[in-house]
Amino acid sequence: MCPVRGGGCSWPASVVGSVTAALLLAAVIVRLFVPRACSSGIIKGRRQVGAGAAGGARLPAGSLGWPLLGETLAFIRAAYSPRPESFVEKRRVLYGKVFKSHLWGSPAVVSSDPEVSRAVLQADASAFVPWYPRSLMELMGQSSILVLGGGLQRRVHGLAGAFFKSPQLKAQVTLDMQRRVGRAMDMWGRRRHRSMGDDDSGGMPVRVQNEAKSIVFEILVRALIGLEEGDKMQYLRQQFQEFIAGLISLPVKLPGTQLYRSLKAKKRMTKLIKTIIQEKRKKMMSEGGDDLRGGTHPRDMIDVLLGNGNDELTDELISDNMIDFMIPAEDSVPVLITLAVKYISECPLALQQLEEENMELKRQKSGAGETLEWTDYMSLAFTQHVITETLRMGNIINGIMRKAVRDVEVRGHLVPKGWRVLVYFRAVHLDAAVHDDPHAFNPWRWKERPDVVAMSGFTPFGGGQRLCPGLDLARLEASIFLHHLVTNFRWVAEEDTVVNFPTVRLKRGMPIAVTPRTC
Ligand code: HEM
Known part of the structure; x- marks a missing residue:
């Protein structure tokens, strides 16, 4: 078993101080921007609770913290520490697994109870709708799948899920990823050779x-909008990086602010993507739509949405969503890969077993003169356990927020209308009552639990109607990367720490000094 070493978050106090100040300001601004109707609903809700209303359900115990600020600062302080879950753990001891708090300018019910969390995830838009910080809502737009509800969300979700799960897309992604990873790893080998000569101590990290x-960005963008590598891809990535920097920023869009720059970048991306959509529409018209609606398979996600022939799927909606779908390409999947490399570097036993499994597959395939297919990667049992364990420990998405559209009872707990619910995956994934020795990286724990998607104590991809449609794709890309890394290189990892807030990432980007394998 491998207890995870390091992991300490070493943000300088000045950074914590200034970020905290910025977030304090954000909390005040968010509070000022919260619609009045919502505030009065909250007060009404609290009175109802006192009177024991809503079918006997009770508001969970807890503290609403300071006026206006609530417990947001305590949450952020914990988020910057090596144990972000300590905010929830402390209150769990005092109030239980479900408690009330006040976060990001609103009263909230926080759940670290697998069954309550599952019920919230499975509830539909008549009970809860997604809630995101104001800057994020502004940047994503009203037609983003992340905020859409009802039939349109289900339609886009269904189309995306079917496409991302299709064997044709997985085969294309596998080919693209193998080629792209192969090229990158050739460069690593050459760079090492140039900088170190022939000694074995590794070259430039x-x-x-x-x-x-x-x-991952190039591979997923091709799958989404059909764009090939080249100048346009470079341009799109630059714009996307500017866009993503504003997702969690002050909700002020004056010239010079991050939000303003991010909105401008989104405009430029939208222009590029709309040109692609229009070219595809023209092509479809000239071919009578046969290419997409008929026998041949859609080549990318735009083809899928255009081929559906639904008038609600406007160019605006398609381009907005293609940009949102790029977020996991720049963020979640690369972080999953990076965390997996960190964890296996710290756990020699796991690394050895991963190498053996992947070397065995490589030998078998090259012995039979065959190339690797997506099914080969996905059938590597131990590799999949490594990815599952990385998702559990890494908590790339710490949790999700919903807003109650009416008084809702969830397994005996009342969530008053207008309140938020924080479904905090991280506290469940690291709860000793749910997973033995939860801070130890132990891929072997998954041997006896084949159906991880159905488990309520393991929800890195969410659940219910919004269960991540890209979950197979994320696993496939991580498996391909790990296969090529462990079968081509040995490496020495430098010290690095996981930063958990506002998004999960490795502080130094996980530097490793690689040496090509000779056997
Ligand atoms: C490690 C990688 C990933 C993680 C941890 C992850 C996690 C999640 C989570 C937790 C949700 C649920 C959000 C909610 O309930 O509000 C979600 C939704 C979503 N994910 Fe992923 N995701 C990953 C990769 C991907 C990939 C590769 C794609 C496809 C390009 C993707 C596309 C989406 C979309 C479109 C939704 C919104 C679904 C909806 O609201 O109907 N994700 N993801």
Whole structure:
């Protein structure tokens, strides 16, 4: 078993101080921007609770903290510490697994109870709708799948899920990823040779996070909008990086602010993507739509949405969503890969078993003169356990927020209308009552639990109607990267720490000094 070493978050106090100040300001601004109707609903809700209303359900115990600020600062302080879950753990001891708090300018019910969380995830838009910080809502737009509700969300979700799960897309992604990873790893080998001569101590460190980001972005963007590598791809990535920097920023869009720059970048991306959509529409018209509606398979996600022939799927909606779908390409999947490399670097037993499994597959395939297919990667049992365990420990998405559209009872707990619910995956994934020795990286724990998607104590991809449609794709890309890394290189990892807030990432990008394998 491998207790995870390091992991300490060493943000300088000045950074914590200034970010905290910025967030304090954000909390005040958010409070000022919260619609009045919502505030009065909250007060009404609290009175009802006192009177024991809503079918006997009770508001959970807890503290609403300071006026206006609530407990947001305590949450952020914990988020910057090596144990972000300590905010929930402390209150769990005092109030239980479900408690009330006040976060991001609103009263909230926080759940670290697997069954309550599952019920919230499975509830539909008549009970809860997604809630995101104001800057994020502004940047994503009203037609983003992340905020859409009802029939349109289900339609886009269904189309995306079917496409991302299709064997044709998985085969295309596998080919693209193998080619792109192969090229990047050739460069690592050559760079090492140039900088170190022939000794075995490793050359210039490779930063896994950066490498994974540029590889995964290109592969997923091709799957989404059909764009090939080249100048337009470079341009799109630059704009996307500007866009993503504003997702969690002050909700002020004056010239000079991050939000303003991010909105401008989104406009430029939208222009590029709309041109692609229009070209595809023209092509469809000239071919009578046969190419997409008929026998041949859609080549990318735009083809899928256009081929559906639904008038609600406007160019605006398609381009907005293509941009949102790029977020996991730049963020979640590369972070999954990077965390997996960190954890296996710290756990020699797991690394050895991963190498053996992947070397065995490589030998078998090259012995039979065959190339690897997506099914080969996905059938590597131990590799999949490594990815599952990385998702559990890494908590790439710490949790999700919903807003109650009416008084809702969830397994005996009342969530008053207008309140938020924070479904905090991280506290469940690291709860000793749910997973033995939860801070130890132990891929073997998954041997006896084949159906991880159905488990309520393991929800890195969410659940219910909004269960991540890209979950197979994320696993496939991580498996391909790990296969090529462990079968082509040995490496020495430098010290690095996981930063958990506002998004999960490795502080130094996970530098490793690689040496090509000779056997
Ligand atoms: C490690 C990688 C990933 C993680 C941890 C992850 C996690 C999640 C989570 C937790 C949700 C649920 C959000 C909610 O309930 O509000 C979600 C939704 C979503 N994910 Fe992923 N995701 C990953 C990769 C991907 C990939 C590769 C794609 C496809 C390009 C993707 C596309 C989406 C979309 C479109 C939604 C919104 C679904 C909806 O609201 O109907 N994700 N993801």
